[in-house]
Amino acid sequence: MSRAGSSILLREHRLTRRGLLGLAAAAGLGGCGFRPLYAPEGASSAPDYEERVSRELAAVQVAWQGERTGQLFRRALQQKLNPRGGGIAARYEIRTSLQIAADPLGFRRDGTLSRVRYNGAAPWTLVVLGTPPTALATGRARTFESYDLLDNQFFASDFAREEAERRLVEILSDDIVTRLALYFRSQPVG
Secondary structure (H helix, E strand, O other), X not given: OOHHHHHHHHXXXXXXXXXXXXXXXXXXXXXXXXXXXXXXXXXXOHHHHHHHHHHHHHXXXXXXXXHHHXXXXXXXXXXXXOOXXXXXXXXXXXXXXXXXXXXXXXXXXXXXXXXXXXXXXXXXXXXXXXXXXXXXXXXXXXEEEEEEXXXXXXXXXXXXXXXXXXXXXXXHHHXXXXXXXXXXXXXXXX
């Protein structure tokens, strides 16, 4: 099954990552080494650590992004970092740039393009706000998405392109937020 197919399946059943983790925990996966992302090694009280990591993620502001796709990327990061939208003061800033390159994948018999692949990359740096800002963590999220260019159906092809961009942005933002959660999880309490 393709990545797009699996995301559609999750969307239809309205399951989130957190919901899937809850289902996994309910299924008794604790005995096979499964432990929540938000709980450090040997933690006896995972909800406390989950709340701490959630607060740290909510304190991350996202630096401004240019262009339409960059703004979609920024909004996706903001929504994932602070899903409750609470008024937590920003202590960190994530500085990232969205880089997208298009590669032709398929051609029709007449030589016209029939399929395009987007290669997306998002190098990022987490900094503590202050004078001067101090870098805490860096990384690079990468993924790809593709879409078909339908023959004589401009609006369908345009819609497919926009959906590929949206999926690309969602995957990159999920990857970055997961890496930030792992970073905050590894930090000592205090």
